[in-house]
Amino acid sequence: MTGWIFERTRNRPIRSGLWIAVAIATVLTAWNERDRFAPAFAAEYLSHKDIVYRQTETRSPAFDVYFPGKFTSRSNRPAIVAFHGGCWTGGDKHEHAGWFLPFVARGFVLIGVNYRVASAVEPSWPDSLADARAAIRRIRSNAREFGIDPERIVAVGTDTGGWLAELLAVDPDGDDPGGNPPVSARVSAAVAFSAPSDLLRLAEASRGAVRSIGLALGGSVDRSARQAREASPARKVTRTASPLLLIHGSDDALVPADQSMRLKRAYASAGVLCRVEIVPGGRHGFGPIVNGRDFFPVMLEFFDRVWNDKNPLAEMIDPIVIDRVCGLSSFDCSRLFGNESIRAGSVVFSLRDRGPRLNMNVFERGSGASASFSGGFIIG
Secondary structure (H helix, E strand, O other): OOOOOOOOOOOOOOOHHHHHHHHHHHHHHHHHHHHOOHHHHHHOOEEEEEEEOOOOOOOOOEEEEEOOOOOOOOOOEEEEEEEOOOOOOOOOHHHHHHHHOHHHHOOOEEEEEOOOOOOOOOOOOOHHHHHHHHHHHHHHHOHHHHOEEEEEEEEEEEOHHHHHHHHHHHOOOOOOOOOOOOOOOOOOEEEEEOOOOOHHHHHHHOHHHHHHHHHHHOOOOOOOHHHHHHOOHHHOOOOOOOOEEEEEEOOOOOOOOHHHHHHHHHHHHHOOOEEEEEEOOOOOOOOOEEOOEEOHHHHHHHHHHHHHOOOOOOOOOOOOOOOOOOOOOHHHHHHHHOOOOOOOOOEEEEEEOOOOOOEEEEEEOOOOOEEEEEOOEEEO
16 A cells, blocks of 8 residues: 555654655565565466456456365365455555465465456445455355365455455455355455554545545545445444454554554454454565564464364463563554553553453553453454
């Protein structure tokens, strides 16, 4: 989302030179990280290419399937369905699927999906979500053909691809104009990197976001407020939502980490499993490996917990104490936790009342400042 800039202090305009530097750095980071897996990505794992999953008069969105080893339709493997980023206006299925290729070496089927993006003359909402739902329905209805376990389909994405993964987690139901069989578009879990979750709040935080969201919705945010609410995962969470893992950089200048925290709090209110990982110094546009941190084990552990534990939260130790907040600034702490008294330093996260609903308290030792959420947990 190189068109989005979040002014973090005093709402002063960002100079054009800094804007360009941030945009270039974001793009280069994304491409360099993707290219780490490009040779293997292009070589041996592609088993199905350009599978059209929704036919319209003007478009034929498709996906590619990458299978571990020699392809066989008799396998029953979990699937990672990857949605690319691109600020609602660009991107392609080849760009970010490579980031998740290491899952193939771990026995997963990887599927890279194209979907509707916006232009100056054609919005993408709600067709982008309809595309995502249609893709999941096609994958599930043809699970045997692709060697996939239909009950272990996970949506992942970065940027607006993560936004689609979030929407599939909270709002999978809806008409499928693509002619796919009437099967569910629900995913068993979702993972979103640096993703927006509340378009109205994001538009308030960034002038750059106003134009991007307007292109997606087909009108200004003010005039399209109803559509912006409908397109905001944080405003659609219910108890039936799928478990969610959110990974966000503390220094994301394009989509602030508050977007993931808003979705986390909505999940907490609904009592549904949602884990948030804040990456110290992380900016926008990263994939599963960032700043020396490998998130593949984190994702694998999360999937295992979702698929194999009847009560994923019951085994959490009570209490969990973390004596720092990932090196975040006091400004970050007050922004993320919605409490100006919460400062960087000796902040304690504690979980109480084991079970499917947990009470989480955040407080600073010696100050009495605190903030509370119900359900879920945060790992710093």
